Amino acid sequence: MATMTTPLQTFLSWAQENGVMSNIKVQKIPDKGWGFVSKGQAARDNSIVAYIPFHLLLNTTKVGKYAKEKAPKLEETFQALLKNGVSLTERIVLICFLLYERFGRSACGDEPSFWKPYVDILPHTLHTPLFYDNTLRACLDGTSLKSAVDAKSNKLRREYNTFRPYFNQWSAQPSTTDNNVNDGHDIITFDQFIWGDGVFWSRVLSFGSRIASDSNLVGIDPDDYHLVPFLDFANHSLRPYARWELTNEGVELILTKSDSPEPILPDTEICISYGDKPNSELLFIHGFTLNDNPWSAISFPVPFYENDEFEEEKFIFMQYHGIKPLVSLTRKKGGAELTHESTRAMWISVLKKEDGLKFTNVTNESNESNESNNESQPVNLMIGDKIIRTLDELDNAINEPPLSQEIERRVINSILENVEHLLSHLKQTNEQVLKMMESGKNLRELEYIKIYREDEYKFLEYAVDDFTRKRESLMPDEYIME
Ligand SMILES: C[S@@+](CC[C@H](N)C(=O)[O-])C[C@H]1O[C@@H](n2cnc3c(N)ncnc32)[C@H](O)[C@@H]1O
Numbered sequence: 001m002a003t004m005t006t007p008l009q010t011f012l013s014w015a016q017e018n019g020v021m022s023n024i025k026v027q028k029i030p031d032k033g034w035g036f037v038s039k040g041q042a043a044r045d046n047s048i049v050a051y052i053p054f055h056l057l058l059n060t061t062k063v064g065k066y067a068k069e070k071a072p073k074l075e076e077t078f079q080a081l082l083k084n085g086v087s088l089t090e091r092i093v094l095i096c097f098l099l100y101e102r103f104g105r106s107a108c109g110d111e112p113s114f115w116k117p118y119v120d121i122l123p124h125t126l127h128t129p130l131f132y133d134n135t136l137r138a139c140l141d142g143t144s145l146k147s148a149v150d151a152k153s154n155k156l157r158r159e160y161n162t163f164r165p166y167f168n169q170w171s172a173q174p175s176t177t178d179n180n181v182n183d184g185h186d187i188i189t190f191d192q193f194i195w196g197d198g199v200f201w202s203r204v205l206s207f208g209s210r211i212a213s214d215s216n217l218v219g220i221d222p223d224d225y226h227l228v229p230f231l232d233f234a235n236h237s238l239r240p241y242a243r244w245e246l247t248n249e250g251v252e253l254i255l256t257k258s259d260s261p262e263p264i265l266p267d268t269e270i271c272i273s274y275g276d277k278p279n280s281e282l283l284f285i286h287g288f289t290l291n292d293n294p295w296s297a298i299s300f301p302v303p304f305y306e307n308d309e310f311e312e313e314k315f316i317f318m319q320y321h322g323i324k325p326l327v328s329l330t331r332k333k334g335g336a337e338l339t340h341e342s343t344r345a346m347w348i349s350v351l352k353k354e355d356g357l358k359f360t361n362v363t364n365e366s367n368e369s370n371e372s373n374n375e376s377q378p379v380n381l382m383i384g385d386k387i388i389r390t391l392d393e394l395d396n397a398i399n400e401p402p403l404s405q406e407i408e409r410r411v412i413n414s415i416l417e418n419v420e421h422l423l424s425h426l427k428q429t430n431e432q433v434l435k436m437m438e439s440g441k442n443l444r445e446l447e448y449i450k451i452y453r454e455d456e457y458k459f460l461e462y463a464v465d466d467f468t469r470k471r472e473s474l475m476p477d478e479y480i481m482e
Contacts, residue, residue, distance in 0.1 A: 007120045008034070011229075014117035015056070020230050022050040024253070029269055031444055032288075033123055035235045036242075036270040041263045042255060044241065049270070050253035052230050057251070058115075059223035060093045067097075073108050074100045077166050086162060090225045094204070095196040096163075098122075099188050102196075104170035107187045118229045126198040127287035127445060130156070131191075139436060139449045142429030143456055144298050144422065145280055152284075160193045200225075201285050203232040210246050217246060236282070237271030238290060244272060278330075279452045289451040296331040296459035302349045303327070303418055313359035313379050314348050320378065321391055323348070327415070331459060335466035338415070344391060347398050348381075350410035355403060356384035409474050416467040423460040426453070 008026065015022075029035035042049070067075040077096060081088060101119045105112065125131070129140060129149045140146040167188035208224035211217050228251050231244055241264055245252045253272075255264065264270070274282075278297040279289040302318075302325045304311045318325055327342045338346060351357045359379045381388040383397050398407055430453070437446050 007117070011117045011121040015052075015230050018056050019053040019250075020051065020056065022230070022253075024049045024270060026230075026233050029235065032235050034121070034233045036233055036253075038264050038266055038268045038270055040266050043263050044255050044258035044260065046257040047255050048252045049242065049255055050230065051250055052228055052252075053250040054220070056229050058094065058097065058227040058229075059221050059225060060088075060090045061221040061223055063093050063097045070113065071100065071105075071110075073104065073110065073170055077169065080166055080169075081163075090223060091197075091200055094225060094227060095193075095200050098199055099167065099192060099196045100170065103188055103192055104167065107170045107172070109172040122199055122203075126195060126202070128198055128202075129284065129287070130194050130198065131287075132445065135436065136443070136445055136449070139433050139446065139453075141433055142426045143280075143453060144300060145284060145452070148284060148299075156194050156197060157190065160190050163193070164188070200227075202287075203227055205231075205244070205251075207246060214246070217248060219248065220246075234272045235269065236274040236277075236286070237269075238273070238293065240271045240273040241268070242270050242272050279455045283448060283452050287445070287448070289448045289455070291451055293455065294331075296455060296462075297328060298419070298422065298456065298459060298463070299326050299328045300418055300422065301325060301327070302345045303414055304349050305352075308349075309353070310351075310357065310359060313381075314351075316378050317359070317381050318345060318348055323391075327418070329415070329419070329463055331462065335470075336419075336459070336463035338411075343411075344394060346411045346414065347394070347407055350407060350414055351383070355406070356382070358382040360387075405474070409471075412467055412470050412474065416464065416471055419460055419463040419467060423457070423464055426457055426460060430457070 012026065023039060025037045025039055026034055027037050029037075036050075064078070067078055074096065077100070078088060078093070081092075098119065101113060101115050102122075129137065129145065130153055132140075132149075137146075137149070140149060164186060168186060170187045204225045205228055206224050207220070207226055211220060211222070228244075231251055231253055234242065234244070234253065241255055242253050243256050245254055253270075255270070274286075276295045277285075277293075278295040279293050280297060280299075282293070283289050304314065308314070315325060323341055323345050325345065327345060328339045329336045329342070330339065331337075359381055361379065381394070383403070386393075386397055388394050388397055398404060433453070437450065
């Protein structure tokens with residue numbers, strides 16, 4: 001009797017024929033999709049359990065070359081986008097590749113490509129909040145993810161509308177400038193577009209910092225983002241047995257050396273760490289959360305004062321210096337702490353006219369010593385008669401007493417006000433959401449959301465306590481006694 005080959009078997013044969021070596025199994029892991037599992041007993045001794053050669057990795061340079069040589073329709077798309085001034089970022093190139101290979105190729109009537117076994121093994125459905133129905137989305141009410149998901153959804157919708165006419169050229173019908181080709185059907189739907197974005201973010205590896213920090217790595221494409229077939233079966237764990245490493249030949253999966261003499265038993269799942277990611281980020285990008293996740297964080301838009309006359313200039317200044325208009329608090333041993341970038345964002349947000357704050361148009365004279373020598377800096381920030389041209393100058397100016405104490409006081413008050421507000425908003429929605437959750441089906445997504453909500457609640461309580469303490473420590477003693 002003829003046996004059917006599964007997509008996994010086809011993929012594994014393809015990987016092996018193309019130089020992937022491994023001493024590890026790939027199998028379904030409950031609630032995680034595919035994952036790695038140890039074959040036999042294994043020592044935790046820095047041994048290599050899988051190797052993926054460079055020629056199997058996907059990055060912008062590789063996709064660009066592939067499109068030119070083997071995928072004329074994809075190349076046409078890239079050229080048309082460039083001609084019309086649409087920026088081809090690494091992310092967009094890889095998303096276009098995934099969409100073309102999974103959906104566009106057959107719509108064009110083209111033969112399957114070399115990459116088919118890889119694209120076929122990618123998950124067909126994703127479970128991130130972008131794919132939630134209205135009920136599940138409502139379960140995010142009151143959380144900081146709610147606005148992030150709405151904003152991302154709107155951004156993807158705008159992007160999709162830009163790319164849609166180009167995708168609609170992926171057709172066996174002759175090219176036309178009319179958008180209403182293919183009998184009014186889109187070749188790539190919005191859901192498929194967000195699938196491409198979701199697959200990209202949940203599987204991509206960033207090589208940038210590794211290439212920069214390892215002078216032994218030579219002759220590697222300069223691209224940051226890479227899709228690494230086979231290695232991207234690795235799931236995330238807080239206690240990973242393995243890590244990945246770059247070499248001049250490819251990528252290795254290594255069983256991390258441990259002081260523990262205990263070997264890894266057969267059939268143990270071998271995970272890597274995706275980094276110190278809080279549940280909010282795991283849910284946003286990957287659609288899951290972890291019960292015992294020690295990493296907590298919360299982000300909210302920079303809170304400018306109501307009727308701040310300088311709001312626009314502050315925003316422009318921050319943008320110019322690459323400061324995101326977002327405040328991120330993370331859990332650190334001593335309390336809830338602002339990231340360095342967020343501290344600067346907060347300083348700018350609480351600076352007032354009475355501190356000597358002014359914004360001036362950039363003159364030629366001030367441009368000469370601008371840190372990035374970029375003549376387009378639209379505004380200079382001034383404190384008193386000091387022009388702040390660099391972020392180091394900003395640090396120095398703010399850290400000078402007496403301004404430093406006053407700014408610290410305002411930052412603490414503003415953060416406290418915001419975390420209190422976020423906590424009370426989360427409290428208000430909790431009851432209603434919990435009711436909704438009880439009446440909902442026993443979905444895995446609901447379990448993940450519940451874990452995230454509880455996590456965010458605890459972290460906000462912790463941040464409120466911590467910033468209340470910080471505020472009290474800045475108050476004169478008699479005031480606290482009252
Ligand atoms: C790089 S892929 C790993 C391979 C993936 N499981 C698959 O089926 O192809 C990352 C995705 O795996 C899933 N995943 C990874 N770690 C997980 C975990 N600890 N719990 C649940 N799902 C996980 C998530 O869907 C995530 O977006």
